[in-house]
Amino acid sequence: MGTTAVVYVAAGALALSSLPLFRRPRETLRNPLTVSTCAAIVLGALVFVCSAPLTLATVNRLTGIPNFGAPLTYGMLSAYSCSLLVLMVNWRGGPRDQVRRNVWRAVAAYGLLIVVLITLFLCGDARTERLRDLDTYYARTPYLREMIVLYLLGHTAATALLCAQCLKWGREVSGLLATGLRLILAGIALDVVGFQLTKYTAVVARWTGHDLDVLSTEVAPPLASLAGLVFATGFVLPRLLPLAVVHWRSVGDYRRLGPLWCRVRFASTAPEPPVSWLQTPLERLRWREVSIHDALLALAPYFDDTVRSHAQAAALAAGHGPHRARVAAEAAMLADATRRAAAHEVPPGPAPVPYRLHATEVTGPGGLVELARELAAAPGPDTSGEGTVSASSG
Structure with a gap:
């Protein structure tokens, strides 16, 4: 299966995993935890869709701006990183004012990051369309270089905070919730090794005059897709498995009656x-x-x-x-x-x-x-x- 197909399949699987949580829209919209879970999963799916070369080419053609799909993807990834932090804040719970304050802090920080990414793109010179290797092709171009580093750092900061929270919370809980946290940590590990480390390595290699683009173009996309699926499983499993067990037992009781x-x-x-x-x-x-x-x-x-x-x-x-x-x-x-x-x-x-x-x-x-x-x-x-x-x- 090609890299593009893997990305689209991962996006579809992520989107489908949110449907059971969103079965009753009115009830869902009144539950911040369910809303943030669905938002994180949908944004993760959109990141995969936007990063696919076919999508990038379509966005560039429709907007008439070469490489416009790049800031769109980077902005979507930043929004996804923010949504993971918001989800963890809502999942962790606590006093309502404190939860609301932490959510707005995350939204403000990553909203500012998205504005900066778009500004740097507009200031840079990205006339040559690059659908697969933009990160490494423009790694030494003024403004675009900073844009690439900032989006990676923003994602790294989110995963680091998420990892710290999972490790802290994991010592306080057990059962299915602890299993979900372990899956989230596994997703973080895959993301760090399979996406962040490969991207950083490929970009730094360009800075030093070497070519390790294959890490960014061939290795990172499928591993990032796998990490996203593990992430989603960790967040969704503690919410859906108990409900699935109840429905499974209901099927048996329905038949026995x-x-x-x-x-x-x-x-x-x-x-x-x-x-x-x-x-x-x-x-x-x-x-x-x-x-x-x-x-x-x-x-x-x-x-x-x-x-x-x-x-x-x-x-x-x-x-x-x-x-x-x-x-x-x-x-x-x-x-x-x-x-x-x-x-x-x-x-x-x-x-x-x-x-x-x-x-x-x-x-x-x-x-x-x-x-x-x-x-x-x-x-x-x-x-x-x-x-x-x-x-x-x-």
């Missing part, structure tokens, strides 16, 4: 959910929980306590523990209730049984999953095509 839902769905009056592919697994699970609870409420008039008592005695006699026997008895009572309701029979008593299912006494889907497991083994009618049952039936 299938037997229960198929048995009682005819009695549910819950409104239909939005388009399923727009829902997360957790949202789909919550909708199914609400719908099942609604159906259980509608079926309550058909509960027969005699059925439950006999089933519980049988389960205890079979050697089941008290909890397992209770859930098995409730499954038998529910199976009997669905049979009566599906057949439009009269409820067994003049008033609903004053009994609460275990699944309605606990939070989360665990109680419903237990009930579904027991109900799956209990015989019952096919109620998938039946109509809705009202809680006031009979």
Whole structure:
């Protein structure tokens, strides 16, 4: 894969990694940590896009200014460096005034740097278009020389501050957050060795009359792309992995509730959910929980306590523990209730049984999953095509 392709692939991967964080724009914009995370990732992706020779040529042609893509890329890299510091400040947290003050300091410092870079470019003589080796070609040109050194120093300062903060914070945290910090440090190491050191070496070589341009043109871009991906992983992993685990468990619970839902769905009056592919697994699970609870409420008039008592005695006699026997008895009572309701029979008593299912006494889907497991083994009618049952039936 060519250098340009590697850069574009890295940019795409970085941009995609921010999408899960930006799934709900309104909520995202109210969370400074999420906003700064997305901003850092998107700016990193833009740096890769802007630095690609194809992009540089397009920018130069559209603006009519040879090498205008250079200050654009350097300015974008400086903004990216600033965004990393802002992200770390928000991630670290603390008193709101202090966080806001540190953020504005970083923005002011790198905003000034960007202005200086553009000014130096305008003062320099960059008439010859260089799409791949501008750093080394103009390494000894007045004003452009200073521009190149300043953008590198600005990026080095940001990574040094970031490294110091990660090392300090890493001694105070553990678990997934510590893993994220280690990945950020690995990204810093790759960036220092693969991008900064190669760029500095190639530029200094030009100052001394030597040619090590290959370090700047061939070695730095792919290693910088890899460093950016490791950076992004370190920042995003502690935010996304816990959420991914929750959604993964939600998929399993959603499926385990299938037997229960198929048995009682005819009695549910819950409104239909939005388009399923727009829902997360957790949202789909919550909708199914609400719908099942609604159906259980509608079926309550058909509960027969005699059925439950006999089933519980049988389960205890079979050697089941008290909890397992209770859930098995409730499954038998529910199976009997669905049979009566599906057949439009009269409820067994003049008033609903004053009994609460275990699944309605606990939070989360665990109680419903237990009930579904027991109900799956209990015989019952096919109620998938039946109509809705009202809680006031009979």
